[in-house]
Amino acid sequence: MTEEITAQLRANPEPWLEAYRRMLTIRHFEEQVDDLYRSARMPGLAHLYAGEEAVAVGVCMALRDDDYITSTHRGHGHCLAKGASVDRMFAELLGKEPGYCRGKGGSMHIADQERNNLGANAIVGGSAGIATGAAFSARRRGTDQVAVCFFGEGALGQGLLYEAMNMASLWRLPVIYVCENNLYNEYTSYRETTAGELTARPRAFGIPGQEVDGQDVLAVHAAAGQAVERARRGDGPSFLVCHTYRFYGHHVGDVDRAYRTREEERAWRDRRDPLRLLAGRLLEAGVDPARLERIEEEVVTEVRNGVDFALQAPYPDPSEVSQHVYA
Amino acid sequence: MTEEITAQLRANPEPWLEAYRRMLTIRHFEEQVDDLYRSARMPGLAHLYAGEEAVAVGVCMALRDDDYITSTHRGHGHCLAKGASVDRMFAELLGKEPGYCRGKGGSMHIADQERNNLGANAIVGGSAGIATGAAFSARRRGTDQVAVCFFGEGALGQGLLYEAMNMASLWRLPVIYVCENNLYNEYTSYRETTAGELTARPRAFGIPGQEVDGQDVLAVHAAAGQAVERARRGDGPSFLVCHTYRFYGHHVGDVDRAYRTREEERAWRDRRDPLRLLAGRLLEAGVDPARLERIEEEVVTEVRNGVDFALQAPYPDPSEVSQHVYA
Amino acid sequence: MREITLGQAIKEALAEELRRDPTVFVMGEDVAEAGTAFKVLKGLVEEFGPERVIDTPISEAGFTGIGLGAAMTGLRPVIDIMFGDFLTLVMDQLVNQAAKVHYMSGGKLKAPLVVRTTLGATRRSAAQHSQSLHAWLSHVPGLKVALPSTPYDAKGLLKTAIRDDNPVVVFEDKMNYQQRGLVPEGEYTIPFGVADVKRPGEDVTIVATSSMVVAALEAAELLAREGISAEVVDPRTTVPLDEETLIRSAVKTSRVIVVDEGYERYGVTAELASVITAGAFYHLDAPVRRIGAMHVPIPFSPVLEDLTVPNAAAIVEAARELCGRR
Amino acid sequence: MREITLGQAIKEALAEELRRDPTVFVMGEDVAEAGTAFKVLKGLVEEFGPERVIDTPISEAGFTGIGLGAAMTGLRPVIDIMFGDFLTLVMDQLVNQAAKVHYMSGGKLKAPLVVRTTLGATRRSAAQHSQSLHAWLSHVPGLKVALPSTPYDAKGLLKTAIRDDNPVVVFEDKMNYQQRGLVPEGEYTIPFGVADVKRPGEDVTIVATSSMVVAALEAAELLAREGISAEVVDPRTTVPLDEETLIRSAVKTSRVIVVDEGYERYGVTAELASVITAGAFYHLDAPVRRIGAMHVPIPFSPVLEDLTVPNAAAIVEAARELCGRR
Numbered sequence A, B: 001m002t003e004e005i006t007a008q009l010r011a012n013p014e015p016w017l018e019a020y021r022r023m024l025t026i027r028h029f030e031e032q033v034d035d036l037y038r039s040a041r042m043p044g045l046a047h048l049y050a051g052e053e054a055v056a057v058g059v060c061m062a063l064r065d066d067d068y069i070t071s072t073h074r075g076h077g078h079c080l081a082k083g084a085s086v087d088r089m090f091a092e093l094l095g096k097e098p099g100y101c102r103g104k105g106g107s108m109h110i111a112d113q114e115r116n117n118l119g120a121n122a123i124v125g126g127s128a129g130i131a132t133g134a135a136f137s138a139r140r141r142g143t144d145q146v147a148v149c150f151f152g153e154g155a156l157g158q159g160l161l162y163e164a165m166n167m168a169s170l171w172r173l174p175v176i177y178v179c180e181n182n183l184y185n186e187y188t189s190y191r192e193t194t195a196g197e198l199t200a201r202p203r204a205f206g207i208p209g210q211e212v213d214g215q216d217v218l219a220v221h222a223a224a225g226q227a228v229e230r231a232r233r234g235d236g237p238s239f240l241v242c243h244t245y246r247f248y249g250h251h252v253g254d255v256d257r258a259y260r261t262r263e264e265e266r267a268w269r270d271r272r273d274p275l276r277l278l279a280g281r282l283l284e285a286g287v288d289p290a291r292l293e294r295i296e297e298e299v300v301t302e303v304r305n306g307v308d309f310a311l312q313a314p315y316p317d318p319s320e321v322s323q324h325v326y327a
Numbered sequence C, D: 001m002r003e004i005t006l007g008q009a010i011k012e013a014l015a016e017e018l019r020r021d022p023t024v025f026v027m028g029e030d031v032a033e034a035g036t037a038f039k040v041l042k043g044l045v046e047e048f049g050p051e052r053v054i055d056t057p058i059s060e061a062g063f064t065g066i067g068l069g070a071a072m073t074g075l076r077p078v079i080d081i082m083f084g085d086f087l088t089l090v091m092d093q094l095v096n097q098a099a100k101v102h103y104m105s106g107g108k109l110k111a112p113l114v115v116r117t118t119l120g121a122t123r124r125s126a127a128q129h130s131q132s133l134h135a136w137l138s139h140v141p142g143l144k145v146a147l148p149s150t151p152y153d154a155k156g157l158l159k160t161a162i163r164d165d166n167p168v169v170v171f172e173d174k175m176n177y178q179q180r181g182l183v184p185e186g187e188y189t190i191p192f193g194v195a196d197v198k199r200p201g202e203d204v205t206i207v208a209t210s211s212m213v214v215a216a217l218e219a220a221e222l223l224a225r226e227g228i229s230a231e232v233v234d235p236r237t238t239v240p241l242d243e244e245t246l247i248r249s250a251v252k253t254s255r256v257i258v259v260d261e262g263y264e265r266y267g268v269t270a271e272l273a274s275v276i277t278a279g280a281f282y283h284l285d286a287p288v289r290r291i292g293a294m295h296v297p298i299p300f301s302p303v304l305e306d307l308t309v310p311n312a313a314a315i316v317e318a319a320r321e322l323c324g325r326r
């Protein structure tokens, strides 16, 4: 496996350099969000995706621009991975007019219509129906688009997911359920909230379920690629459980994190950082370290410019408050 | 198996004669309900349990009086199997004051507090939480009561069931989920509405699932008995799928039944009638046919008296309309 | 003009829209082969096939969510929620998702979703199959709510709902599917937010919704015999609400009764009464009279159930009192 | 009397009831170790253990149903629904099940269930975490609804809720947990259906609920400086509603403003305005003024969000108009 992947990387490192760039963009973006919060320049809270970058990027790399995704309260990573631009995302997080949702959605509701990101959702599990419906729609309209439903393992507690999976399976819809198991439902270990085996859940509805190392973007991409192919072929839904970890607290204000140990956090950061893992592999495959450094410089600049743009951007006009209630 | 059961019957036929009596009571009760409907003496509709008698009776025979059950829109059988009396049930179905719910609940909401029947439920799947909560309560109060949740296979479409099963499994609650698979969700075959294998659903939550011949009261009783023992021991929930068939339409007004064939109905009635199957076994085991006849006579009398009682019973006083809104 | 039933009018509306627009589809429990539990859509699947008239599992939240996802991506679903009481199961999908997606996305996403469901008691179906929960949906910005009371309105409003780019909940009175009325052969739609004066009058205004329009007209007929001329106004949609027509009638008659089959407390009658009072206060002889369902779960027993629902007699009595005739 | 926060008052109420009655327990997401997302119950699990302060999966419908089953069989659950917006997920369990079981069973079954949840915006949490949905629950017979606005009321009403044999939904203003107020050391309860005059006055009545009581008191203070004496009345429970106190105040002042953070249309302000108008019509100088949340999904952007919520300035302006001061 490792050899095969090294060979793949060596043969053509470009897509993985692009993956690296996207993952790094997410990382810097999230660090910047944390900073905005700490310096009281951002209204409200945000749930950071740092640590989980390989999942969103690995999956979205397997998608086309016109494929659909639905996202969660921890949604910045999905949005960036699907191709959103940093500046308009920051603007949204600050409630500014050039934001993706004109500042009306905020962190928990970012949507990006141009790239068929149907939006983050602040109701845990709330998008299971929407993603499945997008898949239904693709099929009815005769396209070969697929839909990806991202959700945290906490959403396994929501009945809606099972209702949607049952119909997806019955109707062989082109939808991929991506469960991001970062071990915690807010402040509670998923082991205290989740009975049985995770992959048995989709299997109960006749949907193949597969466990994936969520810190390994190549592994995620490979599994997602198979699921996407299957969906496009018309063979129906798949379910991936990606094991991952959030490096920050549940949200930016969750700083003491009494529910988990500093050792556990350190272990993941030190040994399971998806960026370091990918960088290591790229170097191993012979990529010039200077390229990685250049990417990092570019990303840092992009994020810095993005946040400056957002900070200077105007708020929406007060009259906007009653616009867009109805289409 | 057959020999073992025959031996069991021969050794002590009395409990099975009692089972026969209960099943026959349900059958005659339901035929009488159908008659009340056809002769326009009953308000509204009712969902008849005829054909499924072995499930309710087999399960309830494994329960104590103080064990809990929750029931469904097709609930007359559960109520009678748990020990309710025919006259007060008819009174309820006619909206009369001596009815179990003073006529306020009707067919779809019959409850029998004295025997811990927490009530029929007209929301498909609506009692999954209630039954699980009763089991939670039994455990918290330190009793060894168990709770049985009866539901049709249509309720597998409701997300609530999975939420409840997850917690029942996590907390090892003494609850038994009894899925009555009578092949139809109203007018649609369950095969068109249910993906995957039925018993995989509970297994996905770490709950053992077992398929049972729902027309064989001895088989149902044996499976239920094991589940009850397990629950009382503190070993947690179980799930039984009982394969069965409703001899009448979805409700009393469903007379053309275009969604299934007359052949299928005849096959079940002729070869899979739970009453005939039990009667055959009892006779095989040496029970005097006269005893069965006597039981039938008694049941017929009881049902006749019950319906007469109900027809003559008074309606609730109009002032009752605003009583019992609050306790 | 032909006379057809309300049920037929609904089926016609759906058939016409299914024919006109390939993105329209119908989804719900037993809508295809069985043509719904009320048999209203019988025959639809034969013309449009099971790809466009779709039977679902008993998963109201799930298929409403699927409908929403389809609506956000180019289709126009008509979702069937068999009984209005089951709206309890889809409130998240309707309220937190469908109603808000256009606004939350800054106007970029749209959810042209129609939910058809029922209201109304007296079917001897007891507490979980008899509620009229349209006040809840009317409370939610982003949703529109239509309440047809005649075959003509049912057809026209449903067609408008399907063509609307917003989520619309259409409540049908389940006791009313057999009601007959005149419906033109040709195509027509009815704009939302336009009340209909079902009967003109001078002495008292009866604002009635859905199932209560029939009762109001009956009451108006009885009142006419006593020399009281009642105007019956049907708002037809609670959101958007035609405040102007309601207020104009109130100003004219100085006496107003509002009748709705939902629970009276914190219900539709409260809003309509408040809007009318705010707009016609100085013209009113007396406070607006509200008549809604009794504040009790709907009982099964017919002798009790019938007490809980407003009827013509109650309206007549209120009108007499308002007009000083007792 | 000590001054404590509203959050502390709630925790005290729970601790006292947990101590007093072994059948009481608390259940919800992150209520134990984390002491809720708002940290309000921090420390409770240490005293009562994880058998009585129970963390659940993210399954609102499921654990509300489990709470209901427990309530029907001898326990007194206090269920925590983290944000009022998630009530959308439990409407079936609350409305079709808990609210009706006593009635449907002819008075034989009981559901002494408490649901604690939140209302209120301005936390920059956007459309799915900012709603005030208490009008929905107030519409449903069989439920009681409490809306504490001070630490004193929060403690007393919650204790009453726990001892009530009916399902009670308690809405807490999530922006208010840090608000301080006087709370006696000793045990007390507050009966439902008794409004509290938070400030007596003569010229205008401001009926305010929950989060809006603070705004109303602020407005009253500002109005006093202009020589307008405002009476602030807090109903404290919408069901049962103390109609008498509301009407009495209206009769006294002849001018009424009703303020509630829920949506104005088809919301609580409509019912309160209707009840007051019905009871005090001939004493009123002008129609009751309603002030509720703007009829839009709550936007994220602070500059927009703040426009949607009623505030003291809006109340002052309405009062001035009513009193002919502009």
Ligand SMILES: Cc1ncc(C[n+]2csc(CCOP(=O)(O)OP(=O)(O)O)c2C)c(N)n1
Pocket: A047, A073, A074, A122, A123, A124, A125, A151, A152, A153, A154, A155, A180, A182, A184, A185, A186, A250, D029, D058, D060, D082, D086, D089
């Ligand atoms: C229906 C619902 N219940 C509760 C919440 C509050 N909440 C927000 S995030 C969260 C934990 C989600 O855990 P998980 O799904 O594992 O996602 P993660 O945060 O770990 O990415 C909870 C309980 C919510 N937003 N929606």
Ligand SMILES: Cc1ncc(C[n+]2csc(CCOP(=O)(O)OP(=O)(O)O)c2C)c(N)n1
Pocket: B047, B073, B074, B122, B123, B124, B125, B151, B152, B153, B154, B155, B180, B182, B184, B185, B186, B250, C029, C058, C060, C082, C086, C089
């Ligand atoms: C939530 C909900 N959805 C729909 C219905 C309407 N309905 C009543 S019975 C029924 C079919 C139930 O099928 P199943 O669970 O298999 O029970 P059976 O009638 O076969 O005993 C349906 C759809 C309902 N009562 N509740």
Ligand SMILES: [Mg+2]
Pocket: A152, A153, A154, A180, A181, A182, A183, A184, A185, A186
């Ligand atoms: Mg998680």
Ligand SMILES: [Mg+2]
Pocket: B152, B153, B154, B180, B181, B182, B183, B184, B185, B186
């Ligand atoms: Mg069935």
